[in-house]
Amino acid sequence: MSAGPGRITKDLCSAFVIEPHGDAAGFQENGHALTDDHRSGMIDFESMASGDFYDERMKRRPAAQGGKKVVGMFSGHQGVLTEPRFMTNRKLGGWMVGPMRPMLPDGEVQVWQVAIDSASCRVEDLRGVLSAGEVARADRYRFEKDRQRSVVARGVLRNLLGRYLGLKPESVRFVTSAYGKPALDPSLGLHDVRFNVSHSGDQVLLGFAAGRDVGVDIERRRTVENADRVAEGVFSPQEFSVYRVLPAWQKEEAFFNCWTRKEAYIKARGKGLALALGSFDVSFVPGESARLLATRNDAGAADAWELRALDVGGGYAAAVAAQGRGWGLQCWALQSETL
Numbered sequence: 001m002s003a004g005p006g007r008i009t010k011d012l013c014s015a016f017v018i019e020p021h022g023d024a025a026g027f028q029e030n031g032h033a034l035t036d037d038h039r040s041g042m043i044d045f046e047s048m049a050s051g052d053f054y055d056e057r058m059k060r061r062p063a064a065q066g067g068k069k070v071v072g073m074f075s076g077h078q079g080v081l082t083e084p085r086f087m088t089n090r091k092l093g094g095w096m097v098g099p100m101r102p103m104l105p106d107g108e109v110q111v112w113q114v115a116i117d118s119a120s121c122r123v124e125d126l127r128g129v130l131s132a133g134e135v136a137r138a139d140r141y142r143f144e145k146d147r148q149r150s151v152v153a154r155g156v157l158r159n160l161l162g163r164y165l166g167l168k169p170e171s172v173r174f175v176t177s178a179y180g181k182p183a184l185d186p187s188l189g190l191h192d193v194r195f196n197v198s199h200s201g202d203q204v205l206l207g208f209a210a211g212r213d214v215g216v217d218i219e220r221r222r223t224v225e226n227a228d229r230v231a232e233g234v235f236s237p238q239e240f241s242v243y244r245v246l247p248a249w250q251k252e253e254a255f256f257n258c259w260t261r262k263e264a265y266i267k268a269r270g271k272g273l274a275l276a277l278g279s280f281d282v283s284f285v286p287g288e289s290a291r292l293l294a295t296r297n298d299a300g301a302a303d304a305w306e307l308r309a310l311d312v313g314g315g316y317a318a319a320v321a322a323q324g325r326g327w328g329l330q331c332w333a334l335q336s337e338t339l
């Protein structure tokens with residue numbers, strides 16, 4: 001099988017960028033995009049792989065003869081990339097930098113992470129894509145850091161929805177459910193992209209899925225005063241009975257595992273605290289995989305929704321929940337220069 005012109009095909013190396021007309025546009029060498037001089041020749045998609053060596057005409061050539069090493073793999077999907085400046089084959093934080101033109105296959109949930117600090121230099125641009133109501137909402141915060149977080153979270157959401165839908169970020173319109181969950185305005189008549197946003201500390205997490213509800217939650221891990229009492233109040237009795245007897249050294253991690261998994265599920269369902277926190281159980285013991293174990297007032301929900309823990313690094317816990325089972329999960333970091 002050979003890749004079509006201008007397309008990056010899943011599972012094939014894409015440590016390079018392909019221009020729409022189909023010719024190779026360059027690949028990355030030690031973190032630097034190769035220059036225009038190197039944009040010649042067609043890549044042999046099937047044989048190119050991370051760690052292989054190629055010359056500037058994209059022909060395989062050993063390092064000893066001046067071959068350049070392909071430094072990474074694009075972990076994305078079929079799609080056309082048009083911005084050679086922004087390479088997807090490097091990591092930012094723990095996750096790969098996401099593509100400029102992401103595709104959202106039906107069977108997949110995609111989560112993006114952005115550090116508010118890194119995006120703060122773009123705050124004015126992001127502010128420029130917000131609606132008057134969103135600007136007013138951000139301005140109502142008393143502290144600058146909260147105003148900035150509000151602008152970055154909503155601005156990045158608009159930016160990413162714009163990328164998925166091929167719209168300008170400022171053209172995206174939202175509706176809000178009776179429980180406060182924002183969604184795309186159906187009157188736009190666009191592809192059914194659903195999303196959810198969470199912020200904590202310096203991080204914003206955004207989850208997207210096509211035609212399935214999704215919820216994300218991120219929490220900065222910190223010492224919670226009277227954590228056991230808080231846990232007793234918000235965890236289900238079943239969860240608390242497991243939490244209570246954990247060794248002290250596991251409790252903080254367990255607490256935030258449980259919190260973020262419960263919150264991600266609640267947010268996916270979209271009903272806020274109208275969905276009683278004690279009415280369902282999640283797994284949370286450190287080392288155990290994330291699972292929705294039981295949903296007492298909602299027979300069948302435990303089999304109809306799936307939870308995953310997210311490794312967001314840097315002292316944070318995070319989780320994503322989505323409708324259906326067996327969906328693929330793609331995690332990307334957002335490079336602020338692309339905003």
Ligand SMILES: CC(C)(COP(=O)(O)OP(=O)(O)OC[C@H]1O[C@@H](n2cnc3c(N)ncnc32)[C@H](O)[C@@H]1OP(=O)(O)O)[C@@H](O)C(=O)NCCC(=O)NCCS
Pocket residue numbers: 150153154179180181182196197198199200215216217218234235258259260262263266267268269270271272273277
């Ligand atoms: C409204 C709620 C989503 C707030 O969550 P939070 O953890 O404070 O905040 P997050 O940063 O994760 O999420 C906020 C975002 O969720 C979205 N949101 C708001 N209402 C929502 C709802 N009903 N469902 C899903 N998402 C919602 C919004 O996009 C909001 O961001 P925005 O205000 O910038 O637009 C809600 O779940 C809540 O109040 N939870 C209570 C917290 C709690 O006691 N948790 C115990 C867990 S064990």
